[in-house]
Amino acid sequence: MAADKYTPTQQESCTAPGSNRSWLSRSHKNQPQWNALGSVSFILISGGMSLAWGAGFAVHSAHLMTFHMEVSWYAGATIGAIVGTLCTYRLPQQPVYIIGSCLVLISGILFLACHEHHEAIITARYLDGLANGLVFVPAMSTVGEISVCDMRGLLAATVEQLSCNTGILMQLLYTAVWQVDWNVTIAADQVHGVLSIVYGLVALALASTLCVESPVSLLLRANEQQAVAALRHLQRPYMVTSETLLQLDEHKHYVATNRGMSLWESIRMGLPPLLKVLAYRSLNALCLTLVVWSALYETAVQVATHYHAWPYVIFGVMRWSGCFCVLLLMDTTGRKKPTLFGCFSCGSFALAFATLFGRTPHMKAALGLLFSLQFFAGLGQTASAVYLTEAFPLAIKPHYVAIVYVMELLLRLIFCSSAPSPAGIVAYFYVLGGLSMAFFFLGIFCLPETRLTTLTEAQQKFSKWFNKDF
Known part of the structure; x- marks a missing residue:
């Protein structure tokens, strides 16, 4: 098992086998890798719906968004992430994913059957958060180990970012329907339950039949x-x-x-990537909070005489489209270029929106800027999922993934705790724009380009403070 036996063929695994096959041929060949994590995708779709709910897109609900209901999903996800950290590389993944699927299913049943009971909805949000945190850490720790290196970017971004943005889009779509005075007999919270039941059942079926253990995890257990x-x-x-x-x-x-490597060497080697990924994912959290929903609402009500459904729909579609458009570039163009382009554009639109917000003659332009900001937020954050699975040394990978995830949750919760004033919205977007620009300039020198590299090479690149490669 010595490393020097492997060195001559290390690059061949990324360049020789399958390098001349078409993308469709490679996708068909590697389809089982997505199947192995398909259950996680559906659980994270449910989580995306809950994230959007916590960010303010729940005005259709029959329940008042109390602090306990607000904090419940984040608390559940934090507990789940801690438990998931303890399970990763110690227990098989299949039972973990099955438990997560069952939790989503139970959450959906509570939403559907007990939609009039405030306590039942809070319990359902706890369970959904627990499911998402439970599967997030093992999935993002091992997705790069399950995938071949020339499909790693696509698989990681699809499983985490596209799934989460799909959930956000679904939440916004049915929120938009219940914003319109349609004569529907089913309550909006019941729709949430039906969707969660579907996601839970599909996830359970995939976890029970197609889940494959990480080869690295098996090698660690000899x-x-x-x-x-x-x-x-x-x-x-x-x-x-x-x-x-x-x-x-x-x-x-x-x-x-x-x-x-000793534990101390792993911790020290993992510190530069931890700070880079933490800053990157924090921007992702800031792009969807209650402040952003408040900005959308305050802008849209001045554009339309009545606040119709279309701003919700366009908002969700733009965010999802930004992520979808860049997925196929993760293993061709790479991770760094789309990330920098998305962060620069997101920062520019945030600063422009902050300048125009509240100026009545320019509210249509401000709304357009907010939609564009979400498109580039989806585009610029797609690679964050790939970096999560590549960046950290193996001994502390689950722990650092959990730290990034929990910090992201706490940041979302801080800004979801109270509705901001118009002046607060302006200040928020100025800060968001400034942070995005700062990350863009630092990313030029600090972010590595890890496409078509092995996990060992990607980890070594991330361990350096400065990476100028593109």
Whole structure:
């Protein structure tokens, strides 16, 4: 298991096998890798709906958004992340994902059957948050280990960012329907329940039938034969090939390299990526809070005589579209260029919106700027999911992923605790714009480009404070 046995072929795993195949051919071959994390995707879609709910897109609900209801999802997700950290690399992933799926299912049942009871809705939000935190840490720790390196960016971004933005879009779509005075007999909270039940059932089916354990996790438990079997089931056709053995060598090298580091070396090596990813994900949190919803509401009501559904719809579609448009670039153009472009554009639109907000003759332009900001927020934050799975040394990866996730939750909660004044909205967007610009300039020198690299190489790049590569 020595690292020097692997060095000559380390780059070949990213360039030789399958490099001449078309994207569709590679996608078909690597489809089992998405299947293995499909349950996580549906759980995170449910989480995206709850995030949007906490950010203010729940005015359709029959329940007053009390502080307890507000904090419930974030508290549940924090507890789930802590438990998920303890499970990662210690327990098989399948039972964890099955439990998360069941929690989403139970949450949906409570929303559907007990939509008139305030306590039941709070309990449902606790359970949904617990499910999301429980699966987030193991999924984001191992998604890069399940995927081949030339599809790692697409898989990680799809599982986390696209799923979360899909949930946000679904929440905004049905919120928009109940903003209009339609004669519907089903309550909006029941729709939330129906959707959560669907997500929970699909996630449970995928977790029970198609979940595959991370080969790295199996190697850490000295189960090499099971690691080979896992690799065999992660690509079509389901047989051991030279490519399978090459990936096994790559994972062995990754494990051996990280085992050669002491805990203190892992903590020290993980500090630069922790600060980079934490700053990056904090911007993601700031782009969807109660302040942003308040800005949308205050701007839209002055544009339309009656506050119709279309601002919600466009807002959600723009954010989802920004993420979707850049997904396929993660493993071709790379992670760094879209990130920097998205952050610069997001900062520019935030500053422009802060300048125009409250000026009645310019409110249409301000609304357009807010929509554009969400598009570039979705675009610029897509790579954050990939960086989460690549950045940290193996010994402390789950812990650092959990730290980033919990800090992101706390930041969202801080800004969701009270409705801001117009002056507060202006100040918020000036700060958001300034932070986005600062991250853009620092990212030029500090963010690494990790496309078509092995996890070992990506980890080494992240451990440096400065990376000028593009």
